[in-house]
Amino acid sequence: MTDTLERLAEVLEARKQADPDSSYVAGLYARGLDTILKKVGEEATETVIAAKGGSSEQLVYETADLWFHTLVMLAHQGLGPAAVLSELERRFGLSGLDEKAARQQK
Numbered sequence: 694m695t696d697t698l699e700r701l702a703e704v705l706e707a708r709k710q711a712d713p714d715s716s717y718v719a720g721l722y723a724r725g726l727d728t729i730l731k732k733v734g735e736e737a738t739e740t741v742i743a744a745k746g747g748s749s750e751q752l753v754y755e756t757a758d759l760w761f762h763t764l765v766m767l768a769h770q771g772l773g774p775a776a777v778l779s780e781l782e783r784r785f786g787l788s789g790l791d792e793k794a795a796r797q798q799k
């Protein structure tokens with residue numbers, strides 16, 4: 694499963710050298726961070742709408758669009774899925790409530 698994210702991240706990295714006219718991802722990079730962030734926002738909204746009223750198929754489809762665009766955002770910023778996955782790994786076994794309480798004590 695994580696292999697899929699890594700394979701996609703490799704493609705996204707390679708697209709930094711691609712022609713924007715022949716690659717959707719290269720086109721996003723060429724238009725810059727604000728365009729990528731706008732797509733992330735749009736896909737997040739579409740995911741919420743699908744979760745509220747759509748079919749399971751629509752929810753999976755929109756979530757895939759959202760994950761994909763967040764991976765483009767990370768790649769643009771010099772990051773990849775490994776950084777996010779290791780943060781999630783770090784959180785294993787740490788209750789969200791305990792984590793929030795620790796933050797509020799700081």
Ligand SMILES: N=c1c2ncn([C@@H]3O[C@H](COP(=O)(O)OP(=O)(O)OP(=O)(O)O)[C@@H](O)[C@H]3O)c2ncn1[C@@H]1O[C@H](COP(=O)(O)O)[C@@H](O)[C@H]1O
Binds near residue numbers: 701716717718719
């Ligand atoms: N996983 C994806 C992927 N998911 C979604 N999309 C594109 O993301 C866009 C989603 O935007 P919308 O749903 O808003 O549709 P749209 O109206 O066409 O979008 P815009 O015109 O507003 O940009 C669509 O154009 C989809 O084709 C993706 N485009 C590419 N990939 C992966 O990225 C790789 C590289 O893609 P290219 O750079 O195009 O070769 C591909 O081989 C795939 O593995």
